[in-house]
Amino acid sequence: MPTQAPEIEPQADITRPTKRRRMIRAEWGVLLIVLVTFLALESVFRFRGEILSKDIAHLNSFEQISRELAEAAQPNELRTLFLGNSLTRYGIDQELFTQIVADDYDLTVKTVKMNPDNTALADWFYAYQTYFKKAGRPPEVMIVGFEGNHLRDAPSNHLDRLAYYYGAGNDPEDLGRFDLKTLEQKISFQLCRVSAAMANRDRLQRRVLDQVIPQYREGMDQLNGRLQIATSASPKVQVSYERLLKFIALAEQDDVQVILVAMPVPEYYEFDSALLEVVSSTSAQLIDCRLIPGLTNEMFFDGLHMDEQASRIYTTALAEKIGLDLKSMPARQFAQFP
Incomplete structure (x- = not known):
């Protein structure tokens, strides 16, 4: 078997x-x-x-700029802050401005510039509030250079950088009112408060695109500038200036004279009637520098920013327009700041 x-x-x-x-x-x-x-x-x-960006270096220097204005000025010097964006960076010649007001108006001033790229009042509001008002180091004069729609109510173009560099997270009321509208924005904002890489991720994107697309950054800067001007000229846009009103009110609390300067750019722009109402109802002054004799479009080297010759012409005109007003504001002696 x-x-x-x-x-x-x-x-x-x-x-x-x-x-x-x-x-x-x-x-x-x-x-x-x-x-x-x-x-x-x-x-x-x-x-x-x-080492990656001049703008990052400038953002990191905000505290130093604030201290320099408060501590390095002599008792007889008028502490003057130029606040704006790259238009102010290229447009204002600090040495020339100081020389003109000294020679023509017998006035000594101490000036600093705070001019982060691609910013507007949405960013300048928090820069002033964090590094000057809350720090107890207000200037005596704040000259705010703007064009087009820079002063209108609008969210910041760089909420990520507001979170990391501007101390904006310490002001949740204004953030919720003007800037953070969605849950995604609120979550991203909190991440950017603790992470420099997250706050600068758009710079990484631009660096990659710079390598792929020739002259990408220059083209985008010009396009953004022209879009802002075109938007400001649109009659259909509903405009408001609530944040500007609060910005001026914060400055008034510290006896800071706010001077709003309409800067020259190749594309002419009009003033909103609502902006004029704000100026007339506050202590702020509006200086019209939209058209400066001697400035030509050829002096704007990239179609938006002034070259050195234009900067000297504009700075001279501005000093002459506000020199007498500055002369009437005696310098105050500040205590030593922490």
């Missing part, structure tokens, strides 16, 4: 767990690479950001 062959038990499939383990290891490897890359970027932006 033939013997029955023993049954062979099927072997367990050992290949599936092995593949699963490999996939898990690969996923963890990717996560580790992402984490290491993020930490490296965080370290660079947090501790060496100035």
Whole structure:
């Protein structure tokens, strides 16, 4: 009688767990690479950001600028803050301004400039509030350079940078009222408060696009500037100036004279009637420098910003327009600040 062959038990499939383990290891490897890359970027932006961007270096210097104005000025010098964006950076010649008011009006001034790129009142509001008002180091004169719609109520173009560099997170009421409208914005804002890499992620994007698209950044800067001017000229836009009113009120609490200067740009722009009402109802002054004799469109080297010759012409005109007003405001002696 033939013997029955023993049954062979099927072997367990050992290949599936092995593949699963490999996939898990690969996923963890990717996560580790992402984490290491993020930490490296965080370290660079947090501790060496100035090597990547002049604007980052400027943002990091806000505290120093505030202290310089308060502590380095002599008792007889009028502490004057130029606040604006890259239009102010290129347009104001501080040395020339100081020289003109000294020679023509016998007035000594101490000036500093705070001019982060691509910003407007939405950003300047928090810069003043954090580094001058709350710090107890207000200037005596604040000259705010603007064009088009810079002073209108609108969210900041850079909520991420507001979170990290401007101390805006300490003012939730105004953030909720003017800037943070959606849950996504609120979550992103909180992340940017603690992460320099998150706050500057748009710069990384631009650097990549700079390598792919020739003259990408210059083209986008010009396009953004022209879009702002076109928007400001649109008659359909509903405009308001609630934040400007509060900005001036904060300055008035510290006896700061606010001077709003309409700066020259190639595309002419009109004043909103609502802006004129704000000026007439507050202590702020409005100086019209939209048209300056001697300035030509050829002096705006990229179609928006003034070259050195234009800067000297504009600075001279501004000093002559406000020199007498500055002369009537005696300098106050400040105590030493912490």
